[in-house]
Amino acid sequence: MIETRIDRRFAKLKAEGRAAFVSYFMANDPDYDTSLKILKGLPGAGADVIEVGMPFTDPMADGAAIQAAGLRSLASGGSLRNTLKLISEFREGDNETPIVLMGYYNPVYAYGVEDFLKDAVKAGVDGLIIVDLPSEEDSELCIPAREAGINFIRLATPTTDEKRLPAVVNNSSGFLYYVSIAGTTGAAAPEPADVAKALERIRKATDLPIAVGFGIRRGDQAAEIAKIADAAVVGTALVERVANAASPDEAVSSVLELAKELSAGVQSVTKN
Amino acid sequence: MSQQLNTYRAGPDETGHFGIFGGQFVAETLMPLILELNDAYEEAKKDPAFAEQLSGLLKHYVGRESPLYFAERLTEHYGGAKIYLKREDLNHTGAHKINNCMGQILLAMRMGKKRIIAETGAGQHGVATATVAARFGLPCTIYMGETDIERQKPNVFRMKLMGAEVIPVKSGSRTLKDAMNEALRDWVTNVENTFYIIGTVAGPHPYPQLVRDFQNVIGEEVRRQIMEQEGRLPDALLACIGGGSNAMGLFHPFLDDEDIDIYGVEAAGEGLDKKHAASLKGGRPGVLHGNRTYLLQDEDGQIAEAHSISAGLDYPGIGPEHSWLNDIGRVNYVSATDQEALDAFQLCCELEGIIPALESSHALAYLEKLARDLPKDKIIVVNLSGRGDKDIFTVADALGVEL
Numbered sequence A: 001m002i003e004t005r006i007d008r009r010f011a012k013l014k015a016e017g018r019a020a021f022v023s024y025f026m027a028n029d030p031d032y033d034t035s036l037k038i039l040k041g042l043p044g045a046g047a048d049v050i051e052v053g054m055p056f057t058d059p060m061a062d063g064a065a066i067q068a069a070g071l072r073s074l075a076s077g078g079s080l081r082n083t084l085k086l087i088s089e090f091r092e093g094d095n096e097t098p099i100v101l102m103g104y105y106n107p108v109y110a111y112g113v114e115d116f117l118k119d120a121v122k123a124g125v126d127g128l129i130i131v132d133l134p135s136e137e138d139s140e141l142c143i144p145a146r147e148a149g150i151n152f153i154r155l156a157t158p159t160t161d162e163k164r165l166p167a168v169v170n171n172s173s174g175f176l177y178y179v180s181i182a183g184t185t186g187a188a189a190p191e192p193a194d195v196a197k198a199l200e201r202i203r204k205a206t207d208l209p210i211a212v213g214f215g216i217r218r219g220d221q222a223a224e225i226a227k228i229a230d231a232a233v234v235g236t237a238l239v240e241r242v243a244n245a246a247s248p249d250e251a252v253s254s255v256l257e258l259a260k261e262l263s264a265g266v267q268s269v270t271k272n
Numbered sequence B: 001m002s003q004q005l006n007t008y009r010a011g012p013d014e015t016g017h018f019g020i021f022g023g024q025f026v027a028e029t030l031m032p033l034i035l036e037l038n039d040a041y042e043e044a045k046k047d048p049a050f051a052e053q054l055s056g057l058l059k060h061y062v063g064r065e066s067p068l069y070f071a072e073r074l075t076e077h078y079g080g081a082k083i084y085l086k087r088e089d090l091n092h093t094g095a096h097k098i099n100n101c102m103g104q105i106l107l108a109m110r111m112g113k114k115r116i117i118a119e120t121g122a123g124q125h126g127v128a129t130a131t132v133a134a135r136f137g138l139p140c141t142i143y144m145g146e147t148d149i150e151r152q153k154p155n156v157f158r159m160k161l162m163g164a165e166v167i168p169v170k171s172g173s174r175t176l177k178d179a180m181n182e183a184l185r186d187w188v189t190n191v192e193n194t195f196y197i198i199g200t201v202a203g204p205h206p207y208p209q210l211v212r213d214f215q216n217v218i219g220e221e222v223r224r225q226i227m228e229q230e231g232r233l234p235d236a237l238l239a240c241i242g243g244g245s246n247a248m249g250l251f252h253p254f255l256d257d258e259d260i261d262i263y264g265v266e267a268a269g270e271g272l273d274k275k276h277a278a279s280l281k282g283g284r285p286g287v288l289h290g291n292r293t294y295l296l297q298d299e300d301g302q303i304a305e306a307h308s309i310s311a312g313l314d315y316p317g318i319g320p321e322h323s324w325l326n327d328i329g330r331v332n333y334v335s336a337t338d339q340e341a342l343d344a345f346q347l348c349c350e351l352e353g354i355i356p357a358l359e360s361s362h363a364l365a366y367l368e369k370l371a372r373d374l375p376k377d378k379i380i381v382v383n384l385s386g387r388g389d390k391d392i393f394t395v396a397d398a399l400g401v402e403l
């Protein structure tokens, strides 16, 4: 498929000899304007790739923090339509930072796959992570997305054994997201040594860059992951900053402050 | 699945679909396990020892077969077709749910799983799961919405008596859908050692199929029993629909008898134009909890909250095979309101000396529309899916009685 902003970003970072910092936050959380400010501030705070959560009422694979973020988003009018609007507005000022939408299939299915892909391309979306679309359901969205020039990024987990790995890698592009523990988002961090062992196994099956997430909360943890993976993903810790903020302005500054700490951790590690 | 097939009973296809419905829409963490479950189930089906063990337990522990009872006074009351009740309320634990739980726990043990989880709405599936877990000595955790814990207190205590841990679910509408989300989260976290006993014909493939297969014993018995008692098959079948497992168990063995009219009764709550739980009549296809099926949802694909007086029907989805049977027109899906179910509940108590579950009362309520107009020589079989002891607080409340 054609090269996306994601492909270009990972190629550039590889040449620079460092890993990527991937940040996640929920669209429209706590409201549209605040989340737009967060989004616009993230590249400056060191986010190399930005995952934007699409709110859903029933996020089966998420822990309490991201569930709550989705509900805050929906309560203030969040929807797939205004998530795409958010990306369009962001793109007016940034045509380089890759944007990945992450969420569940039903809102996309309700929007209509064809219309969604058309509007997502127009808005400047580069990749999709749809938690409840395993490779068994590739014909739903994965293959149409590829054809539209959008990366379909798949999750691999500790339960993804040798037998399963080829199915996970097949048709996926952009990067592979290794969820480092079996569990929901917000769970405790795994041992870096265990992650390293798993990555060794996965690298035999794919040349895609591998991002590692789940449980990373601080800069030093992000640095540990940056040593062994191509990217470190942080979500829950950033989303909790929104939840704990006393005002929308504080939400923006608090998220960006943590993003800076995390990206500094990732950038402190140089590889050959 | 090809519709030229001259049977309605061939589904799902090898990818787990009934037409466009069904499938495997789950997180990657669960996929290897779901594939393993599928293999284990296919193997178990071929193993005569499995069938023998299951039927022995159904006979001696559950108390099958359940009677097919001619409801003489209900028949007289409506003055039309003869009404038979399939007495799933007389099973051990008081509902059809245990048919499925017994099958699944045997599978869990074949797969070497050491821990059982389940979701529950009315608590009947939770009780049945806690029961089989106690019987086989496996630790068991049940997820139940806070709203349902409040309205089904006796069942919560029954589960605890049998050693199950009951975890109150505080998210969303605090009912069955949220309990299922939470059970899925537990499963994703403990996938290595845990078996998830899903309580209805929904979820990712192979659950809709295997739950149906374990519930088919209902319809198979009815075929035999009605031949013994009437010398012929019935003219109509009636069952309530939450996720649709008691209905599928009754319907499936009769799907190819095209002369038989089949009715599935959804919960219309306060009315189809108000708050209800009728996914087929008030929803549209979407993807939730592992399968594509009809769902109550808004424009944006956000899942809507269901409402029914009966906790077991209070779910915004329905099993995928029902969605398919609806779209091809083989089964008629109708509905009954909270009030209609309450009236039918009281009528059954007074005329037959049977306290039906509020869920089953929705099926009974449709007799009002069906039984009167069918001639006396016609036969209707209603699935009395469970007993109503658990519901007496809710009913007392609705009738303004203080206990």
Ligand SMILES: Cc1ncc(COP(=O)(O)O)c(C=O)c1O
Binding pocket: B095, B096, B121, B122, B123, B124, B125, B199, B200, B201, B240, B241, B242, B243, B244, B245, B246, B247, B311, B312, B313, B357, B359, B360, B385, B386, B387
């Ligand atoms: C007695 C009884 N009937 C029916 C149901 C609804 O489930 P299903 O539609 O799967 O039979 C329940 C669910 O709790 C129940 O307890």
